[in-house]
Amino acid sequence: MKAFVMKEIGKVGFTDKPIPQPGPVDAVVRTTSGLICTSDTHTVSGGMGPKEKNLTLGHEAVGVVHEVGSEVRDFRPGDRVLVGAITPDWGSAAAQNGYPSQSGGPLNGFKFANIKDGIFAEYFHVNEADANLAKIPDSISDDVAVYCADMFSTGFMGAEHGNIPVGGTVAVLAQGPVGMMATVGARLRGAGLVIGIESVPRRQEIARTYGADEIVDFTKEDVVERVLELTRGEGVDTAIEALGADSTFQTAVKITKPGGTISNIGYFWEGEFVHIPRVEWGVGMADKTIATGLCPGGRLRMERLLRLLENHRVDPTHMTTHRFSFDEMERAFEVADKKLEDVIKVLITF
Structure with missing residues (x-):
């Protein structure tokens, strides 16, 4: 599959990677829409965060379930889903103590493009699928639902x-x-x-x-x-x-x-x-x-945020100033990084 990565500090581009495989309780999602976040550009510039070469970037996405592990109960291939930017380990001591975003250590609920590959790829892996995926109602389009992943939360x-x-x-x-x-x-x-x-x-x-x-x-x-x-x-x-x-x-x-x-x-x-x-x-x-605090994640949180969209409490599309295809990702990232053309939020369609 094609993935958009940080090749090294200060340098981004495309590379080929194998499609990830789910563990027993995990899922693999085929990406349909994503948003570029300022923290993505901070990662590339060498701010706080990972320094790994060829790390797939991004953490705001929606998509379609491609494959699920043998123990996943509530999701099946073909389901249209929202994935929170934060995907905690829900059995951790931090989660049981009421701080799931900190599961595994400070900020470690933030896995995408931090401690594992992110979502700017044709497919991405989601841990603990039943707890970290949320089905998107038919009335909400991908370009709207994707805002729940991070900006809303x-x-x-x-x-x-x-x-x-x-x-x-x-x-x-x-x-x-x-x-x-x-x-x-x-x-x-x-x-x-x-x-x-x-x-x-x-x-x-x-x-x-x-x-x-x-x-x-x-x-x-x-x-x-x-x-x-x-x-x-x-x-x-x-x-x-x-x-x-x-x-x-x-x-x-x-x-x-x-x-x-x-x-x-x-x-x-x-x-x-x-x-x-x-x-x-x-x-x-x-x-x-x-x-x-760190952006709350998890299925319940995402379902509640989707309900706000379903009942027209807020329209996030006012923030969508730029739209690019995934093939145009390098230009899209430049616009977001350099804050060109009065950019507010850049939407990527796959």
Whole structure:
């Protein structure tokens, strides 16, 4: 089969690989649609993550079951399925303790293009199929369902971990795809005011479509001053950091009121430390909670996210700015990596 791989740090391209084989409880899926994630480009640039040559990239996919292991009960070849970006080992101690995304060690529920080949190939392997696959309803097309794999799951997690009170105030720092879905999640969780922090006009526009009541452009005004103005000097109940930058994280701490929550969903891929501003943190005593997490995966999570699509709670296709075939993957990856042409999300069809 054809696979799109990281040939070495900084270099990508196609190679041929054998079609994977399922273990007794596993499945092999024929890929039909995938999305390029910023973390894919971070992997290739040498940020935190694997360094293996010829590692197949990608972790956001839907497809059709090609083959299942002898012990798989609920899925058969021909089923159209969604696969979460995170495919935990559900029997692990971490999963039993309530943290399946960390099964096998920190972030090790994140297997695709991390500790095994990813999904940018004609076929890919899924561990524990009954627990990590979800059937896609006939009413949902592949190009829509694929957003559940990561963007929905991660973005909504930002709101879920944010302890948002009904009618509360929320700031979402950065309106990339995950930030946009955090904005949607904040509205779904009952926020009364959602403030989007973003400088790119197209992203500002789409963020408003997704429910941002106010937009603060950090290139034109002081974010802390403006957020305090919008919240009558109090700060927000919840600040969702959706970028993964030290400066943005510090801003999140500064704009959160005492007793509020900083919910981090950003991927900090460079630097040795992330800093907490001491005074605005109340010198460690302001009851500001810092919540972190890795994109939740698993069948139940994916089924719930598909239900939001089935009942038209959100339309993710506003984020699809570019579409390429798998044969055009090198150009597609360049567009995503270099952020060309006002790209937001790149869809790959197989």
